[in-house]
Amino acid sequence: MAALILVLGDQLTESLSAIRNANKGEDLILMAEVQEEATYVKHHKKKIAFLFSAMRHFAAHLSALDHNVNYIKLNDESNQGSLLEQVKYTLTQRSYDKVICTMPGEHRLLKSMQQWENVLGVPVTILPDTRFLSTPEEFSEWAEGKKQLRMEFFYREMRRKHNVLMDGRNPIGGKWNYDAENRESMPATHQVPSHSVFKPDDITNEVLTLVENEFSDHFGELDNFYFAVTREQALSVLETFLDERLENFGKFQDAMVEGKPWMYHSHIAFYLNCGLLLPKEVIGAAERAYHAGQVPLNSAEGFIRQILGWREYVRGFYWHFMPNLKTDNYFDNKRSLPTFYWNAQTNMNCMRQCIKETQQNAYAHHIQRLMVLGNFSLLTELSPEEVQAWYLLVYADAYEWVELPNVAGMILYSDGGNLASKPYVASGSYINKMSNYCKNCGYQVSKKTGPKACPFNYLYWHFIDKHKETLSNNPRMAMIYKTYGRMKSENIDAMKESALIFLTKLENNEEV
Ligand SMILES: Cc1cc2nc3c(=O)[nH]c(=O)nc-3n(C[C@H](O)[C@H](O)[C@H](O)COP(=O)(O)OP(=O)(O)OC[C@H]3O[C@@H](n4cnc5c(N)ncnc54)[C@H](O)[C@@H]3O)c2cc1C
Numbered sequence: 337m338a339a340l341i342l343v344l345g346d347q348l349t350e351s352l353s354a355i356r357n358a359n360k361g362e363d364l365i366l367m368a369e370v371q372e373e374a375t376y377v378k379h380h381k382k383k384i385a386f387l388f389s390a391m392r393h394f395a396a397h398l399s400a401l402d403h404n405v406n407y408i409k410l411n412d413e414s415n416q417g418s419l420l421e422q423v424k425y426t427l428t429q430r431s432y433d434k435v436i437c438t439m440p441g442e443h444r445l446l447k448s449m450q451q452w453e454n455v456l457g458v459p460v461t462i463l464p465d466t467r468f469l470s471t472p473e474e475f476s477e478w479a480e481g482k483k484q485l486r487m488e489f490f491y492r493e494m495r496r497k498h499n500v501l502m503d504g505r506n507p508i509g510g511k512w513n514y515d516a517e518n519r520e521s522m523p524a525t526h527q528v529p530s531h532s533v534f535k536p537d538d539i540t541n542e543v544l545t546l547v548e549n550e551f552s553d554h555f556g557e558l559d560n561f562y563f564a565v566t567r568e569q570a571l572s573v574l575e576t577f578l579d580e581r582l583e584n585f586g587k588f589q590d591a592m593v594e595g596k597p598w599m600y601h602s603h604i605a606f607y608l609n610c611g612l613l614l615p616k617e618v619i620g621a622a623e624r625a626y627h628a629g630q631v632p633l634n635s636a637e638g639f640i641r642q643i644l645g646w647r648e649y650v651r652g653f654y655w656h657f658m659p660n661l662k663t664d665n666y667f668d669n670k671r672s673l674p675t676f677y678w679n680a681q682t683n684m685n686c687m688r689q690c691i692k693e694t695q696q697n698a699y700a701h702h703i704q705r706l707m708v709l710g711n712f713s714l715l716t717e718l719s720p721e722e723v724q725a726w727y728l729l730v731y732a733d734a735y736e737w738v739e740l741p742n743v744a745g746m747i748l749y750s751d752g753g754n755l756a757s758k759p760y761v762a763s764g765s766y767i768n769k770m771s772n773y774c775k776n777c778g779y780q781v782s783k784k785t786g787p788k789a790c791p792f793n794y795l796y797w798h799f800i801d802k803h804k805e806t807l808s809n810n811p812r813m814a815m816i817y818k819t820y821g822r823m824k825s826e827n828i829d830a831m832k833e834s835a836l837i838f839l840t841k842l843e844n845n846e847e848v
């Protein structure tokens with residue numbers, strides 16, 4: 337019974353049961369660089385180069401382990417352009433008794449795969465993706481009958497279930513969450529360790545040339561390629577993080593500094609999401625670093641919560657709420673993305689820095705994605721569809737299962753509050769507190785209205801005013817609406833006027 341095993345570009349791990357159980361003498365592992373997946377949104381050049389290079393290295397690794405591997409490069413004559421056509425073509429070359437796939441990270445692809453059997457004429461098995469610590473079914477069971485699906489409670493169950501940072505039934509240290517200690521801005525003189533950079537080898541250099549030639553109209557810069565492209569390299573990124581960054585991860589988690597894109601973050605989502613690292617090993621390593629006294633509890637817990645909590649939660653959330661999650665538009669926002677989302681040309685220094693770093697690195701850290709770019713996208717009423725596509729294409733760690741809940745649920749509130757208990761909106765003072773961006777800005781964060789005022793200030797009150805009917809009943813917005821209620825009507829009107837002038841400029845694609 338020979339099987340044709342399809343391995344996708346984000347499934348680069350021998351731990352997949354399809355690979356573990358492969359019969360090396362008979363089965364064929366098929367991997368392909370296909371135009372359809374690389375271009376259905378115009379992914380960042382660095383993202384495509386990273387994934388193609390990691391795929392090629394992984395295929396070589398499997399071959400060295402004596403697996404039969406058929407690796408189809410983008411420009412190979414036998415490349416059929418889409419996954420289904422590639423599988424179909426391979427079945428015409430030799431007959432296989434069945435096709436084995438592993439659950440993809442995208443609803444669109446899963447729905448398509450579920451129909452493949454009808455087209456291919458051989459049985460198609462879609463195996464669960466066992467890399468995660470929870471299943472979509474477990475999430476749906478947990479969600480059943482709950483009015484609110486708060487991540488914090490899901491996370492506590494995951495801690496208990498997987499016995500992570502636990503002291504019997506209780507959390508180590510007595511608290512589940514140490515976020516109150518994790519909100520420091522960074523002193524001006526603080527030196528952040530440099531991030532891991534890997535010199536491109538021959539495989540990567542070949543891919544870089546390919547991407548330059550084939551995807552030149554895609555977003556982002558290709559030079560200064562830094563990614564790990566093998567498991568060994570990804571493990572070294574993790575080790576360096578544990579040794580040099582985790583200690584300060586907690587306290588500086590929300591800080592932003594001009595010219596310092598990497599801060600104390602781990603930069604491992606790229607590798608976790610494509611299979612080069614496994615979440616369980618990362619959580620175990622961080623827990624051991626805490627027990628060995630190398631890192632404080634607030635850092636270890638804060639980091640583990642992102643992976644055991646948020647990462648698992650958003651995946652469950654994605655499968656639970658798809659396909660509606662992709663089309664929901666609670667605030668009925670329709671504005672197109674301003675041009676500066678593509679070229680970083682704006683006088684708002686915070687937006688300019690975050691977009692510039694995204695162009696350069698295919699990376700921005702969480703607070704840049706959430707409280708600068710995301711905050712602006714919601715306050716300026718951008719179309720959820722366009723914002724979702726942007727986030728999916730610009731970040732090298734972006735796959736729909738993780739990007740969409742963060743964009744639709746967390747930043748845009750377009751699902752109406754299934755994920756977030758309130759919209760994540762803030763005025764310029766938050767950005768000023770957590771960053772040094774405002775010092776070099778064309779706008780003044782202390783000004784509330786008028787042409788020199790920070791746009792986040794009046795856009796924030798415009799949002800609060802516009803949605804008072806729907807949001808003022810939300811208990812988590814009570815303080816904000818209390819403050820709003822005490823504001824003089826002429827001040828509110830002035831904010832609204834400044835906001836409308838700004839939104840009209842955006843509408844007309846004028847420079848802001
Ligand atoms: C609007 C928006 C879009 C996002 N899109 C993506 C995306 O496409 N892919 C992605 O992996 N993450 C996404 N995130 C979550 C988070 O910003 C990134 O995981 C993180 O910035 C990656 O960098 P890092 O590896 O240095 O993470 P760290 O800050 O070091 O965090 C450690 C790990 O925790 C996990 N994690 C942290 N926050 C989240 C979260 N909210 N959801 C899921 N996992 C999380 C990641 O695996 C990350 O590697 C998004 C967040 C926002 C607000």
Ligand code: SF4
Pocket residue numbers: 684685686687763764765767768773774775777778779780781790791792
């Ligand atoms: S003043 Fe406003 S627009 Fe400028 S950097 Fe600060 S928050 Fe951003």
